[in-house]
Amino acid sequence: MGAKPFASSGDLADKEQTLEVLADGVYALTAEGDPNVGAVEGEDFLVCFEALATPTAAREWLARLREHTDKPVKYLVLSHYHAVRVLGASAFDAEVVIAHDDTRALIAERGKQDWESEFGRMPRLFKEPESIPGLTWPSVTFSDRLTIPLGGDRGELELRHCGRGHTEGDIVGWLPQQRILFAGDLVEAQAALYTGDAFHLDWSTSTLDSVAALDAEALVGGRGAVARGRDRVRAAIEQTRHFLEVMIREVRAEQERDGTLKGAFDACHAALVGTYGRWPIFEHCLPFDVARLWDELSGVERPVIWTAERDREVWDRLQG
Structure with a gap:
């Protein structure tokens, strides 16, 4: 058997996108394990959740959304700093780009390296990479909670930091009136986890406890199908x-x-592959997941920055 293709570099097949209307004015776009995005209508504006990897990819999502609403995008919410979530932001022409305080700090600290790393790992997601104007910077950040009134009888959108998890700065979007949660990569529904920048001990306990306590009736995770029903x-x-x-x-x-x-790595692979091995990005993620967790349990508090060179070194050592 030959060596496994690096990360997702061999995954070149287009994925079928599905736009779902979860409630009046609440939308999710899923794509067979590719990153999910969403949108919520206010009375006379839109809030979009996540930005995809390039402006070209984002414009294709917006064209689908425009089949349902022509309201302008006022707010763009970024759940965390990873390149495939944020680099398409310029396509939205949003008045306000919102993220957690720590997400802004992470973009400053490691955004360029993350861009190069993710482009190498997942080239298919970067449709027309030359359309990316540069790093995405939030214009508004917060530490705990930020509420966006939606106007009329639409209720409000609560943006919450539930604790450290997939990254230091993950936030979720919670619609208490509709009981719909945009969870970002804190939750995956039938998709493997990427934990290369994670805080596993917090994530698996207090952070997920906070997510569960919302008692959502529908959940849009970072990847995978929308979870409907409690x-x-x-x-x-x-x-x-x-x-x-x-x-x-x-x-x-x-x-x-x-x-x-x-x-x-071998022990984790053996323990997980039977349940999760056929799910999207399992083989891609696991070497980076285990490398970060090994560091965390060894006392390395914050994740080491992933570079294109470090990606290859870890892959060759564990999965090559």
Whole structure:
């Protein structure tokens, strides 16, 4: 058997996009495990959630959205700093770009390296990369909670920081009136987790507890299908928690027996592949997931910056 293609570099097949209307004026676009995006109508404006990897890709999403509404985009919400979520922002022409305080700091610290890293890992998502004007910078940030009144009888959109998880600065978008949650990459529904910049111990406990406590009736995760109904929402949250808990158990056990990073990767792969191995980006993510978790359990508080060079080194060491 030949070496596995690097990350998602061999995934070149187009994915079928599905636009779903979750409630009056609430939209989600899913794409067979590619990053999800969403939008919420205010009385006379739109809030868009996530920006995709390039302006060209974002404009295609906006063209689908314009089949339902012609309201201008007033707010663009970025759940975290990863390139495939933010670099398409210029296409929205939003008045306000919102993110967490830590997301802005992470863009300043490692945004350029992350752009180069993700382009190498997932080239198909970067449709017409020359359309990217540069790093995306939020114009408004917050630390705990920010509320956007939607006007009329539409209620409000609450943006919340539930704790450290997929990154330091993840935020969710919560519609309490409709009981719909845009969870970003804090929750995946039938898609593997990327945890290369994560805080696994917080994420698997207090952060997911805070997400679950919202008691959503529909949940749009970072990837995968929309979870509809409380049972499926809970299942998506618990699937995410289980993936994290298995990794923590296996990596901790390998460290306790004075094992190696490769041993930890092999143990995690064996423990997870039966349940998650056929889900999107499993093979892509796991080497980077295990490398970060190994560091975290070794006392490295903040994730080491991923560069294109470090990506290849870790891949070749663990998955090559």
